[in-house]
Structures are given as C-alpha cells and as structure tokens.
Amino acid sequence: MKKIECDIYRDLFPNYIKDKISDTTKKFVDNHLNECTSCKSIMITLICIINSLIIKSTSYYPIKNNHSTFG
Ligand SMILES: [Zn+2]
Numbered sequence: 001m002k003k004i005e006c007d008i009y010r011d012l013f014p015n016y017i018k019d020k021i022s023d024t025t026k027k028f029v030d031n032h033l034n035e036c037t038s039c040k041s042i043m044i045t046l047i048c049i050i051n052s053l054i055i056k057s058t059s060y061y062p063i064k065n066n067h068s069t070f071g
Helices: 004-017 023-035 037-057
Strands: none
Touching: 004 023, 004 037, 023 037
C-alpha cells in the first residue's frame, strides 16, 4: 500500500541520487528506504536508469571489462 509519505520521498529520489540534497534530508530518505521496500525497489530502479544513462553518455570511455566467464 502506498502512503502519501512515499510520494514525498520519491520526489526527492532524483536529487538524492545526484547528491543534491542536504545531509539531513538524505538521512530522512535513508531511514525511509530502510523501512519501505517498495520505495527501495524504486530507488534501485532509478539508480540503474541513471547509471545506464551515464554509461551511454560516456560510452567512448573503456568501461570496466571483466573477462571472467559470467553466465
Ligand atoms: Zn515508501
């Protein structure tokens, strides 16, 4: 079940990931993420999206290339 509180936190997520919020706000978000699994999964998804955008925009740099046989 989604709480109104969650909406408030989710609005902060992009800035949280970009490190554009104050330490105090960050602690509030951290606390909420520890309690709220649905917000946590949204946060993880956001981080993945943002990371993939960063990788795309810097694709000419060699990205860590593991030669281990994965999978
Ligand atoms: Zn939540």
